[in-house]
Amino acid sequence: MRILLITSTARGHAIAEALARSREKPELFSICQNRNPGLRALAAEQFVMDIMDFEKILEIARIVKPSFAVIGPDDPIGRGLADALQGVEVPCVAPTAKLARIESSKGFAREVLKKYGIDASPKFRVFTKQEAAKERKRDIEAYLEDELHTEYVVKYDGLRGGKGVKLSGEHLTTITEGAHYALQCIEEGGQVVIEEKLSGAEFSLMSFVSGVQVVHMPAVQDHKRAYEGNTGPNTGGMGSYSDPNHSLPFLSQHDLERAKEINHLTAEALLRECGELYKGILYGGYMAVADGVRLLEFNARFGDPEALNVLPLLESDFVTICQAMIEGELTDDLVRFAPKATVCKYITPHGYPENKDQRGKEVVFPEEIPENARLYFGDISEEHDGRLLLGGSRTAGIVGIGKTVAEAELIAQKLCEEVQGPVRFRSDIGTHALIGQTIRTIKHLRQADP
Secondary structure (H helix, E strand, O other): OEEEEEOOOHHHHHHHHHHHOOOOOOEEEEEEOOOOHHHHHHOOEEEEOOOOOHHHHHHHHHHHOOOEEEEOOHHHHHOOHHHHHHHOOOOEEOOOOOOOHHHHOHHHHHHHHHHOOOOOOOOEEEEEOOOOHHHHHHHHHHHHHHHOOOOEEEEEOOOOOOOOEEEEOOOEOOHHHHHHHHHHHHHHHOEEEEEEOOOOEEEEEEEEEEOOEEEEOOOEEEOOEEEOOOEEEEOOOOEEEEOOOOOOOOOOHHHHHHHHHHHHHHHHHHHHHHOOOOEEEEEEEEEEEOOEEEEEEEEOOOOOOHHHHHHHHEOOOHHHHHHHHHHOOOOHHHOOEOOOEEEEEEEEEOOOOOOOOOOOOEOEOOOOOOOOEEEEEOOEEEOOOOOEEEOOOOOEEEEEEEOOHHHHHHHHHHHHHOOEOOEEOOOOOOOHHHHHHHHHHHHHHHHHOO
8 A cells, every 4th residue: 555645744744653553554655845854764755845836746646656645734735736636546635625615715614604504603704805995994994893892803814824813902903903904814815704802712623524424533732822821922833732531621521522513513514515525634723712612713634733642642543544534434433542641842943933043953852752752753854964954943743642641741841851952842731730720711711601
């Protein structure tokens, strides 16, 4: 068996490792942006190239003749790489561009949920270019002030690597600034989503999907803020944790079941709306709020770092799961996760995310990684002499695995402290103090709710 993996981050390393554990012993062929040491060690061949060069990818696919392809990042999925590969008879663990609009268009996602009666969205409105410029500006300002009472979120409609969402009181301080950014989004992307700003705790629920067959993974909480105590600018994710019961300490059973239901209902809605079967990963980003859960956004692929938490716990054969998604034979009994906790802490360049001054500097990782830990390489390049050099983004995810979150956190923390170079990580992720803070936030919100 041959598998083609298109990837760009530590998520791809985690996917490759899970595929390599299969009893099928597949040959992996990876296409990635940099000479990733983790993928090089696992792949029969590694192609270092632009992952948006579809013609070159199709040329490689024709030579390799894979049984199927797995596409990791959002950009190639949103631009239709699955469609292109299926055109040369390579089935994909990734949705077509039409279905991937659930991630690539914030407006499409909100309207689909509304159309099919899935009550999971905050108050929102989609603004387009249809109105005249002056009317559009006046309408947006009125909505921000009168409907959302200056507590709002403005979302660029398309893919922007997580950089298209701006919040009042943080990125935007006035109604005028909010309207200006919204108008800018419309000019660049054709439409914008404006919605109410929620208070609560975020969490992620990823599901394997084959049409309307949906099987869920453990819930994960990601921490996107750059610095300790959830402060500083947003990043792609500085680390995350999962609980041995596959829920999270601040979620009720009803919260988790409702998130699972929303993922399932959305898969059904996508089939009705698009007339195509979704085959791949559906990842719901949720917020636990005073009266339940709300959907923040959907993604059409594994999360990063969330994949680094759940894939090491996968006891089932990942290749078998991929084949079942492609062939429409996905069932609950094909998927089993170990009842263990994980804590992932991302190693990043010291200046991340504001500056790239450490790019090209050497970083050294521990030589021995114990069985109860994982090291997944991200934005890092391996020189021919074996040295590892920093890129400008997240360098590597270090994952501890234990019977409890506390045990997993200690494992991850110890390994992170052994990394040498101009790097940093968040020591507080997975700690009792930070988790307790989240629990208190939700408890306070729900006690205060009339």
